Amino acid sequence: MSEIIPGATGMERSAIVRMKCQRMLLATWLAGAAGVLPGCGGGQDFGNFQRSLGGDIGAGYSTSLSARYGGDGNRAGTGVVRGTYPRIETAFRIEKLPGDPFDYERVRVIVTLRKPDGSTVDVPAFFDGDTTWRMRYTPSAPGKYSVVNIRLNQETGMASDPEPREWDVRGTPAPGFVRIDPGDRSRFVFDNGERFYPLGHNVAWESNEVPRIPEIFARMQEAGENWSRVWTTHWDGKNLDWRAGARDPKRPVGQIDLEVARRWDAIVEAAEKHGIYFQMVLQHHGQYSTEVNPNWAENPYNAAQGGFLRNPMGFFTDSQARALTKRKLYYILARWGYSPSIMAFELFNEVESTDAGRARRWEEIALWHREMALFLRQHDLYRHLLTTSAHPALAEDNPIWETVDFLQTHTYAPDTVTAMRIPVPAAQKKSTRPHFIGEFGSADLKDPEGVTLHRGLWASLMYSPSGAAQYWDWVNIERNRLYDRLRAAATFVKASGLASQGSLTTGVLQVEASGRAALRLAPAGGWKKAGAHTFVVEPDGFPEGFEHFPSYLQGRSKREMMPEPLTLRVHFAQPGSVVVTIGQVAKRGARVVLQVDGQRVERSYPPAEKDYEPEPENATLRAEVPAGTHTITLRGEGEDWVLLREIALVNYAPVLATLARSGRDFCVAWIYHRDRIDLSREAVAALPEVKGRVALPELQSGRYRIAWWDTWAGVPLRSTEVEVPRRAQTVWLETPLFRRDIALCVTKTLRTAAKKNSASQDAKTGRPEAPSSRVSGPGEKQK
DSSP: OOOOOTTOOHHHHHHHHHHHHHHHHHHHHHHTOOSOOTTSGGGGGGTTHHHHHTSOSOTTOOSHHHHHTTOOOOOTTTTSOOOBOOOEEEEEEOSOOSSOTTOTTTOOEEEEEEOTTSOEEEEEOEEOSTTEEEEEEOOSSOEEEEEEEEEETTBOSSSOOOBSOEEEEOSOOBOOSEEEOTTOTTSEEETTSOEEOOOBBOOOOOOTTSOOHHHHHHHHHHTTOOEEEEEOOTTTTOOTTOOSSSOOTTSOTTOOOHHHHHHHHHHHHHHHHHTOEEEEEOOBGGGGOSSSSOOGGGOTTBGGGTOSBSSGGGGGTOHHHHHHHHHHHHHHHHHHTTOTTEEEEESOBSGGGSHHHHTTOHHHHHHHHHHHHHHHHHHOTTOOEEEEEEOTTSOTTOGGGGGOSEEEEEEOOSOHHHHTOOOOOTTOSSOSSOEEEEEEOOTTSOOTTOHHHHHHHHHHHHHOSSOOOOBOOHHHHHHTTOHHHHHHHHHHHHHHTGGGOOSOEEEOOOEEOSSEEEEEEOOOOOSSOOOOOEEEOOTTSOOTTGGGSOSEEOOGGGGGGOOSOEEEEEEESSOEEEEEEEEEEOTTOEEEEEEETTEEEEEEEOOOSSOBOOOGGGSEEEEEEOSEEEEEEEEEOSSSOEEEEEEEEEEEEESEEEEEEEOSSEEEEEEEETTTTTSOHHHHHTSOOBOOEEEOOOOOSEEEEEEEEETTTTEEEEEEEEEEOSSSOOOEEEOOOBSSEEEEEEEEOOOSHHHHHHHHHHHHHTOOOOTTOOOOOTTSOOO
């Protein structure tokens, strides 16, 4: 039933009804209500979206929505599914079809399989050219499987006999699909209960500069990586309904390209072969942007290309665009949904950079995310995880996050170490979903030695229980042979047993060393309104909440975004200075004022034709700071904004810094030299070695093995044992000599004969104790 709106044309009525539907759907979603919504035209404008609101949104999913609607949660560790077996596949022919083979609403082909326990399962088949159809299925139990029937739109007898039609599944099961750990919802597990800790790098698209993706996956496996992220891009022939170049007018808009599908076959099979679990990125911002990495001019949905959308913002609301998107999603599930190597489907890459995102049309974007998430959950037999991605400036309470199983943010901040901090929403005491950095890199995208890769990886290991930070620039990794950076971190994670440890907290360890260094602060909040603006800066720690502060210092024109100056309360043990580095200036010009106890230093930046980077001699403001307690303020008093690259408190902090994750009887830590962590290897090699003392956190009493690691070579340096007494007493450890950074692993020893025998072997390698792992020491052949 449709609502009649007097005095409006048919097009206007449709638009008004759609807007009312969107508002009601969003209100219902946010309130957690369910039911049929009045005035929404029977669901026609929103496809299957309306029907989903009143019932099951997908049993077994781990999102907050699933919990709200009574989903049964993750089954890992419950005995329901304990791993998976290799896929079974059959092929058959259908000579006559009632419509487009890619239109699942008009041509739906279902294969019914009988499982070993006698039950049946309906598996969607997919069109593979000519008259050929295929079905792929991943068994979760050994035994006999057979085809019961094949139905075309519920009718049998329309297909040829499948070949094969029976399978005898046996062997050792694989770990299965990646799930959210029901016991610790900030972490991942496989179906069989094994921990999954993502560590890898992006391989978004192919180019002439690097090998094909299957070959890259093989190299990643050799380096110990287990995660990647691949986009469905048109320029390298990986977008299922968008060919590179001018659109063929004879080709229907939205038609699936089987040549592209076979490229994805090779990618998925390579991931399975090499133990890579990847996120399949279904949409990216450039497809629907005219400003940020724009591809809209080439988009086949664009009316200028013979499509049906007048502007890119219509993608999120137009009924034809949403219907074609669902066709593509259904085909993806039918063809590759069987694969556990697809860790997750990523609904959008950086949706905030689409034209709709830049226009802040969050109702429409959130509704699109919800609609597509519900569609996937209705049709996905295997309950793949869902995610989306954004820069940190996108608010944690933005509704696009509501329908996904885990969060991933992207950062290219000047201070890579600070940017690795994973914020917990203010209203929560702990994370309720996994959250890791899905992309990171240097602010200028230049990292030939992998220094940014190295420090981002090691900092993220100490910050995130969900997974390592994932480096963006796969071309740089290939060009400069940087796999050793990833191998070193992966080896440490495996040998230390870090991924299997639970209930760890992130913090810093007390450290003592001669000399002082600059404490470098880089706000990583991106473009957003400032919240807290006053921070107390301890000499050996990062000010709480500073990672949320905007990266842009606003001027008069946007004073409502930053009504108060940034204020730092500091205590210098010795005389020092504060140095502010500006990375970019708005084209309307700006003026920055730095004050120390009211004493002003300022710099003005003139207007220009476009936003610009200041010349090096004009990029900094510096003020001397005497010993003692002081107040430092920073304010934009010109017309527009500047980008804050760094605030350095020179001669303020201990020369060595630490990040650590620790529990009752376990600790890992990363110790680094503050002034050397971002230097080139050549520059570091010319500097003298340093050492210091590190205090263990509070641990249970007992005997502990202490292993020091070379973070660049990925091998242990030395191993000792210490006794932690029962009474509260600080245990100090002397570090080895090092130039840039080292890592520490502390594990409790067990007093059994078996462990003593194991210890005699471990003493040869210096490895920390870890179940089912063996890491060779320097000079020993790796097995």
